[in-house]
Amino acid sequence: FLISSKRKSGSVQTPPGNRGWPILGETIQLLRGTAEDFVFQRRKRFDKIAMDLLTSWQRKGCVTVLEETLQLTFDVVTAFICDDPRIFQTKTGDFMHDVTVASRGLFKLPINLPFTDYHRALQARKRLHYHLDRLINERRISKITHDDLLHKLMNDKDLNSTNQQIEDNIVGLLFAGQHTTPLTLVWMMKRLQENPEILKEVVEEHQKILREREQPHLTWEDTRRMPVTMRVLQETLRLASGGMLVREMKHAVEYNGYVFPKGWTLHIFHTAIHLNEDYFADPYKFDPSRFLVPQKPGTLIGFGCGLRTCPGAELAKLEILVFFHRLVTQYSWKPKAPNGAIRNWPLRIPEDGYVVEINRK
Numbered sequence: 171f172l173i174s175s176k177r178k179s180g181s182v183q184t185p186p187g188n189r190g191w192p193i194l195g196e197t198i199q200l201l202r203g204t205a206e207d208f209v210f211q212r213r214k215r216f217d218k219i220a221m222d223l224l225t226s227w228q229r230k231g232c233v234t235v236l237e238e239t240l241q242l243t244f245d246v247v248t249a250f251i252c253d254d255p256r257i258f259q260t261k262t263g264d265f266m267h268d269v270t271v272a273s274r275g276l277f278k279l280p281i282n283l284p285f286t287d288y289h290r291a292l293q294a295r296k297r298l299h300y301h302l303d304r305l306i307n308e309r310r311i312s313k314i315t316h317d318d319l320l321h322k323l324m325n326d327k328d329l330n331s332t333n334q335q336i337e338d339n340i341v342g343l344l345f346a347g348q349h350t351t352p353l354t355l356v357w358m359m360k361r362l363q364e365n366p367e368i369l370k371e372v373v374e375e376h377q378k379i380l381r382e383r384e385q386p387h388l389t390w391e392d393t394r395r396m397p398v399t400m401r402v403l404q405e406t407l408r409l410a411s412g413g414m415l416v417r418e419m420k421h422a423v424e425y426n427g428y429v430f431p432k433g434w435t436l437h438i439f440h441t442a443i444h445l446n447e448d449y450f451a452d453p454y455k456f457d458p459s460r461f462l463v464p465q466k467p468g469t470l471i472g473f474g475c476g477l478r479t480c481p482g483a484e485l486a487k488l489e490i491l492v493f494f495h496r497l498v499t500q501y502s503w504k505p506k507a508p509n510g511a512i513r514n515w516p517l518r519i520p521e522d523g524y525v526v527e528i529n530r531k
């Protein structure tokens with residue numbers, strides 16, 4: 171399950187044009203569990219973003235979930251980065267598009283010629299930096315205190331970060347959170363639609379929370395009472411994530427008779443572990459109830475594992491739970507092409523981006 175190649179570590183995961191990678195510890199810490207309060211203070215904003223999006227779906231009647239949820243994720247991550255997300259709406263409205271173009275370059279050969287996607291990615295990256303640089307400089311002049319990640323990155327005396335480092339961190343977050351959450355949302359909606367019994371359980375879980383809630387917005391406690399939805403998320407990540415983890419060998423290691431030399435890069439494929447029947451019985455079956463029993467550590471690696479586990483996992487889970495609460499309590503959906511083709515590269519996704527008809531219940 172491991173493929174080894176002699177390639178410089180980091181070249182695979184680093185977005186084109188990055189100058190201050192890796193992500194600063196402060197960013198990671200804020201994203202991780204220790205920053206739970208900080209993340210959750212924004213829940214009302216997340217809730218409103220989800221509700222507004224779903225209202226717009228209802229108006230449209232038919233939507234491509236992948237495209238639409240890109241905007242959701244962008245809005246949530248920018249709400250976390252900056253307390254005034256309007257700053258990410260540039261005059262030309264193309265900040266999000268530039269993030270998409272920049273991240274597309276990740277899967278391309280690094281040939282910097284004008285007609286290549288890699289070149290377009292570098293250009294998009296320059297525009298993102300220009301915009302962020304202006305924003306940071308404006309903040310440095312105004313000296314107003316903000317309750318957001320950008321303020322913390324700019325004002326931490328120990329970090330003493332340069333504009334460049336802050337910008338790379340922000341682009342890194344926008345990039346890391348951009349496709350991962352929408353893909354998971356698409357697969358969750360698809361799997362639930364294909365498994366009406368499980369969908370029914372999810373709906374009942376959320377209706378109970380809705381009945382017992384005293385105020386309009388979800389609370390932190392509410393989101394802790396969604397175990398069925400959490401298991402659906404785990405099972406979706408197990409079956410859907412076609413990605414891989416990348417690690418550099420710090421020492422030579424012998425495994426199963428193979429020697430992996432020091433300095434080589436390991437690519438650890440999710441599917442090789444997630445679909446291994448030694449870990450998951452009947453591995454191709456969508457069965458969230460398997461997570462009623464704790465699984466062997468290190469066998470569900472949709473969010474990675476070890477020291478480099480995804481620091482955005484809690485934020486992503488929160489966003490997904492909030493979105494599903496609003497979706498299943500108020501709407502139903504029907505795919506246009508339930509048996510449509512699935513694309514496998516660079517990420518596993520329904521070819522049409524999952525086009526659905528959406529109706530108010």
Ligand code: HEM
Binds near residue numbers: 473479
């Ligand atoms: C369902 C959504 C998501 C999934 C499935 C996901 C998955 C992953 C995976 C597999 C890794 C590599 C971990 C490893 O090598 O062990 C990773 C890294 C990372 N993720 Fe996520 N992610 C998601 C959402 C997010 C969000 C919303 C953010 C931030 C806004 C984020 C930020 C990051 C960052 C910064 C890293 C790099 C960490 C490092 O290099 O130490 N992710 N993610």
